Amino acid sequence: MRTIKLSSHMMAAITMTLSFASLGGTDRTESAEDKFSYPNNARYAISLSFDDARNSQVDVGIPILDKYDVKGTFYVNPKFVDERLDGWKKAAKNGHELGNHTSSHLCTGNFAWLRKDNLGLEQVDLAWLRRDIEMTTTYMREKLDVEPRSFAYPCGNTFVGRGKEVKSYVPLIAELFKTGRTWLDETGNNPTYTDFAQLAGNRMDGMSFAEIKDMLDMLKENNKWIILAGHEVGEKGMYTTDKRALEALIIYLKDPKNGYWLATVDEIATYIEKHR
Ligand SMILES: [Zn+2]
Structure with missing residues (x-):
């Protein structure tokens, strides 16, 4: 009779397999995510965010939010803020x-029309990007009396450079801000797990209320925090959040x-940080 000797490596593999198997069984205990709860026993958290400081956010979007006393998060570029400076000052004062x-809104140079001085993210370094981001923070302090704590990555891109020289700029955002949000993600944020420097963002542009609700139903499991992101606000379009969908969504979320x-x-980030 042969005895089978198991190496410590094999033993570890078997132990891991057994513990994964027990997670999948019907006796699976509730995970920390499943138990996480928000203020007033809410099971899910949601933020409405808008990028670029487009004029229609001040003209159409903020009045809808204000009508229902809802506060949004607006990720701004100075050149757009300048076009509605008083509106943005008022929005900040009202608690939005x-x-x-960023200042340049630099994305991958594959968006030829978004290049700055013919540069894309593939051609700049971290020092360039830091200056660009700090220019916006200085502008916000001086013109809006706001100290920004949140950041959104233009186009959801989180890198500079090309190929072997690529560097992530996520650590820079973690150094300068409390949170950074990406774009076009396929999940929500697990409150006990998510990285504040790369929060997932989900599209709300171009969708009806029914489509947004279907998406929320899919994303919300495990007490998720969902961050919706839009651009213009008005008549539904590729980069426009439909104003009727937005209003219906707010009524639904407030119930x-x-x-x-x-x-x-x-x-929400402050609350999660304190309670996880
Ligand atoms: Zn943008």
């Missing part, structure tokens, strides 16, 4: 959150029976 969205806590990115 203003975050940083306590639907289980959502609706607040700004910074407010």
Whole structure:
């Protein structure tokens, strides 16, 4: 008879397999995510965010939010803020959150029309990007009296450089801000797990209320924090959040029976940080 000797490596593999198997069984204990709860026993959290400081956010979007006393998070570029400076000052004073969205709005140079001086993210370094981001923070302090705590990555891109020289700029955002939000993600944020420097963001542009609700139903499992992101506000379009969908969504999210806590990115991040 042969005895089978198991190496410590094999033993570890078997132990891991057994513990994964027990996670999948019906006796699976509730995970920390499943137990996480938000203020007023809400089961899910949600933030409404808008990028670029487009004029229609001041003209159409903020009046809808204000009508229902809802606070949004707006990631701004100085050149757009300048076009509605008084409107943005008023929004900040009324409790809407203003975050940083860089000065150049530099994305991958594959968006030829978004290149600056013919440069894309593939051609700049971290020092270039830091200056660009700090220019917006300085502008926000001086013109809006706001110290931004949140950041959104233009186009959701988080890198500089090419190939072997690529560097992530996520650590820079972690150094300068409390949170950074990406774009076009396929999940929400697990409150006990998510990285504040790369918060997932989900599209709300171009969708009807029914489509947004279907998406929320899919994303909300495990007490997720969902951050919706839009650009223009008005008539539904590729980069426009439909104003009727937005209003219907706010009414739905404010109804306590639907289980959502609706607040700004910074407010929810602060709460999660304290309670996880
Ligand atoms: Zn943008």
